[in-house]
Amino acid sequence: MAKKRSGGGLTGTQQAAKFLGVSVLSGAVLAGIALPAAGALGLAAKGTVEGFDEIPANLKTPPLSQRTQILDSEGGRIATVYSRDRTVVPLEKISPYMQKAIVAIEDSRFYEHGAIDLKGVLRAINRNAQSGGVAQGASTLTQQYVKNVFVEEAGDDPDKVAQATQQTIGRKVRELKYAIQVEEELGKKKILENYLNITFFGQQAYGIESASQRYFSKHAKDLQVEEAAMLAGIVQSPSRYDPVNDAQEATKRRNVVLQRMADLKDISQAEADRAKATPVKLKVSKPKNGCITAVSGAGFFCDYVKQVFLSDPVFGKTREDRAKIWNQGGLTVKTTLDPQAQEAAQQSIKDHVYQDDKVAAAVTMVEPGSGKILAMGQSKPYGFGEHETTINYSVNKRQGGSNFGFPVGSTFKPFLAAAALEQGRPPTQVYSAPYEMPYPASIPTCSGAPWVNDGGYTLENENEKEVGPYALRQAMEMSVNTYFVQMIQDIGLCPVVDMTDKLGVVQGNGTKLPVSPSALTLGSTGISPLTMATAYAAFANRGTYCTPTAIESIRAADGSKLDVPKSTCSKAMTERTADTINTLLRGVVDSGTGQQAGLGSRDSAGKTGTTDERKNAWFVGYTPQLSGAVWVGSASQQVSMERITIGGVYRAQVFGGQVPGPIWKDAMTGALDGQPATPFVTVHIPDAQKDPKDKDRDKNRPGRDNKPGDDGNIFPDIQFPPDLIGGGRGGRSNGGGGR
Numbered sequence: 001m002a003k004k005r006s007g008g009g010l011t012g013t014q015q016a017a018k019f020l021g022v023s024v025l026s027g028a029v030l031a032g033i034a035l036p037a038a039g040a041l042g043l044a045a046k047g048t049v050e051g052f053d054e055i056p057a058n059l060k061t062p063p064l065s066q067r068t069q070i071l072d073s074e075g076g077r078i079a080t081v082y083s084r085d086r087t088v089v090p091l092e093k094i095s096p097y098m099q100k101a102i103v104a105i106e107d108s109r110f111y112e113h114g115a116i117d118l119k120g121v122l123r124a125i126n127r128n129a130q131s132g133g134v135a136q137g138a139s140t141l142t143q144q145y146v147k148n149v150f151v152e153e154a155g156d157d158p159d160k161v162a163q164a165t166q167q168t169i170g171r172k173v174r175e176l177k178y179a180i181q182v183e184e185e186l187g188k189k190k191i192l193e194n195y196l197n198i199t200f201f202g203q204q205a206y207g208i209e210s211a212s213q214r215y216f217s218k219h220a221k222d223l224q225v226e227e228a229a230m231l232a233g234i235v236q237s238p239s240r241y242d243p244v245n246d247a248q249e250a251t252k253r254r255n256v257v258l259q260r261m262a263d264l265k266d267i268s269q270a271e272a273d274r275a276k277a278t279p280v281k282l283k284v285s286k287p288k289n290g291c292i293t294a295v296s297g298a299g300f301f302c303d304y305v306k307q308v309f310l311s312d313p314v315f316g317k318t319r320e321d322r323a324k325i326w327n328q329g330g331l332t333v334k335t336t337l338d339p340q341a342q343e344a345a346q347q348s349i350k351d352h353v354y355q356d357d358k359v360a361a362a363v364t365m366v367e368p369g370s371g372k373i374l375a376m377g378q379s380k381p382y383g384f385g386e387h388e389t390t391i392n393y394s395v396n397k398r399q400g401g402s403n404f405g406f407p408v409g410s411t412f413k414p415f416l417a418a419a420a421l422e423q424g425r426p427p428t429q430v431y432s433a434p435y436e437m438p439y440p441a442s443i444p445t446c447s448g449a450p451w452v453n454d455g456g457y458t459l460e461n462e463n464e465k466e467v468g469p470y471a472l473r474q475a476m477e478m479s480v481n482t483y484f485v486q487m488i489q490d491i492g493l494c495p496v497v498d499m500t501d502k503l504g505v506v507q508g509n510g511t512k513l514p515v516s517p518s519a520l521t522l523g524s525t526g527i528s529p530l531t532m533a534t535a536y537a538a539f540a541n542r543g544t545y546c547t548p549t550a551i552e553s554i555r556a557a558d559g560s561k562l563d564v565p566k567s568t569c570s571k572a573m574t575e576r577t578a579d580t581i582n583t584l585l586r587g588v589v590d591s592g593t594g595q596q597a598g599l600g601s602r603d604s605a606g607k608t609g610t611t612d613e614r615k616n617a618w619f620v621g622y623t624p625q626l627s628g629a630v631w632v633g634s635a636s637q638q639v640s641m642e643r644i645t646i647g648g649v650y651r652a653q654v655f656g657g658q659v660p661g662p663i664w665k666d667a668m669t670g671a672l673d674g675q676p677a678t679p680f681v682t683v684h685i686p687d688a689q690k691d692p693k694d695k696d697r698d699k700n701r702p703g704r705d706n707k708p709g710d711d712g713n714i715f716p717d718i719q720f721p722p723d724l725i726g727g728g729r730g731g732r733s734n735g736g737g738g739r
Helices: 012-023 025-030 037-054 096-106 118-131 141-154 158-165 169-186 188-198 208-216 225-234 247-263 269-277 299-311 319-328 339-352 409-422 472-478 481-491 494-502 517-521 529-540 575-591 660-672 694-698
Strands: 068-071 077-081 332-335 360-366 373-378 436-438 458-460 544-546 551-555 569-571 605-610 616-622 627-633 642-646 649-653
Touching (some): 096 188, 141 169, 247 269, 299 319, 339 360, 360 660, 409 575, 409 616, 472 481, 472 575, 481 494, 529 616, 605 660, 627 660
Antiparallel strands (some): 332 551, 544 569, 616 627
C-alpha cells in the first residue's frame, strides 16, 4: 500500500513514481538491462502500477558489515577478522576530492535530479536504441546505493546475491521504488555518505576508508585529487581497473575521471592536467584478515573466541542468528588472554618442541577462581601450510578441537583421589598395590548394575620393584597404577563420576566419560588440555570449580554493549579435600615424577601422565594463581614417542615429567614473573609406616618418571582402530596410566 499524506493524497514524489511506472518505467528499466524494449512495453503498461504500489514502502537497510577487532586483556590487538573489510566513516572524514570524483564519474547530475534522472533515462534509451543493445545504463547514484543494499543484505549467500543483482524488470522496479523512498527520507549528503561506505573498491576493500587504506595506506580524509580519481574509477569495474594488477588500465580510467571533474568545474583544467601527469603511486597494505594474522601464536585462541561466539546462545537463539551478528562485524571483543602468559607459553613451546617435529605440543593456562583463559598455544602454527593446522589441540571438538581429545594417563588420578577423600577415605589410606593384579571382578556403578571384568583383564605397575603396600601420598608421587585401581574398587565408580561431573570433565567430543575403571582411574579417555587445566584450577581454588571463559566484553559498532557469557562457579569438593590434593600433588613436584617441573621457591603442584605406547605425555599443574595443562603427542595417535627427536633432543622414551614438565615449568615461570609467590593451604599427612625394603625400591629413581618399561599399555595384545584421531579409547579394554 502506498504511503499517503495526512489529507489522503499521495505525495508529489509518489505521484511522480506512479506516473513513471506507466509512462517511462519500461524505458528506465530497459536502459539498464539487456531486454528488447518493444517486447516489454506491454508488460509494463499492464502490471507496473499495481506491482509498484504493492512493494513495501520501507527499505530495510542492513547494518554494514565491518571489521571486528579481537583484543587481549590489556587492550592490545590479537587479530582483525571480518566478512567484509570495511570501516564506516562519516562524510566529513572523506576527502572532498573523493566526494566530487565519485559524483562526477558515476552520476554527474546527482544534486539536480530526484531518485530517477529522466534526462539520463532518455539519453540511455536513445543510445541503446541506436546500438541495438545496452550501450549505456541510467542508474542514478541513489539507485546504485539501493542495489548495494540488496547485495549487502544477501551476505555471502550466492543465491541471494544473484537475486539481488539479476537483470530483471522486477528487481529494477523494486530498486526504483526504494530509491524514491531513500531520496525522500535521507537527502543527498546522507545518500552520498552511505554509498561511499557500502560500495566495493576491489582488493577485498568495501567502503572508501578501507579502500584508501588498502591502496594508499592512508585515511580517506587525506586522499589527494589523483588518488581520489583513481578510487572513483575503480567502482565501475574493480577487476578491470585494479591498479595493483593493471596500473596502465587504472591510470587511463583515473584520467577519464579527472577530465570529467574538470569538465564539471569541480577542479580546474590545470589541476586535472597536473594530476594526469602524476604517476600512480600506490602504497598497498595487504589484506590482513582472520585468526591466521594473530600475534604471539594466539591464532587458536582467536578461533576459540569465534567458536564460542557462534555456539553460545547468549549471542542469539540460533547459530544462524549468531553467525549473522559475527559476519556483520564492527565488534570490539576484549578477551581474557594475558599477553605475558601467552608470550611465555608460546616461547616455552618453541624452546622445547619444533614446528616440524613428528609430534606436537599444546599449552593452556587458566586463572583459578575466575575461569579466565590466560594463554593458549601450540607448536604447529595456525594456518594451512606445511607443519601448520587449524585444529586447536587445546579444546573440544565443538570449539574447533580434535575429534576426541587425547588420553590423559595418570593426570586423571587426582580426580579419583579427590572422590575417595570426599567419601571419607583418609589421606593415609593404604592398599596392598602389588606389582601385577587382575582388574576387580566387579565394581559398583551409579546405575546399580556393576561393571564386570568379563575379559579377565589384568594390569601392572611400571616395573617389578613397585610393590606395595603403599599409602596415598607415596602412590601419588610414584603414580602406582595398582594402588588406584584398588582405590576405585573400594569406593566404586559412581563417586568418581560425580566428582568429574562437578569438575566439568568430559571427553573431547563433549560426551560424558565412559563408566569403566580404565577411563576413571588410568585416564584412557581422550580429554582436552583446556578441560584438564580448568579442572585442576578447582584444586588451586580450594575446591571451587569455575567454567572457562574467554570473553571479557563486547562493544558493537554503535558503541552499545553486548551481553557475554560469564563463568559460573560451584563447589566441587570441600576445602579440606582440595587442600589435601594440593599437599599430595606438591609432593609429586617436590620428590615424585614431576620434579623437572618444579618452580623452585614458588609453591606448585601437579601430576604427570604417559599413555599407551607413549603416544601422549602430559603434565598438568598449578600454583594458587595459575593452572596449566601441557600435552605432547601425536595428533593422529600414530606416533610412539620412543627413539624420537623432539625439539632437537633425542629421547629414548618420553615421559610426562620429562618433556611436558619442563615446558610447563618455563611457561609458568614466564607467566608468573613479577607476581608474588602465594603459598598453598596444606594439611599434615603423616608418613606411612615404611618397610625397610622401601629404600631399595626408591634407589636410583631421582625422577621416577624416567625409568624404562613405562609403556603404559596394560593390554598389549589388544588392537585398536587406527582412525581414533585424538585418542578417546575409553572402556575397560585399555589401560593408560603410566607416568
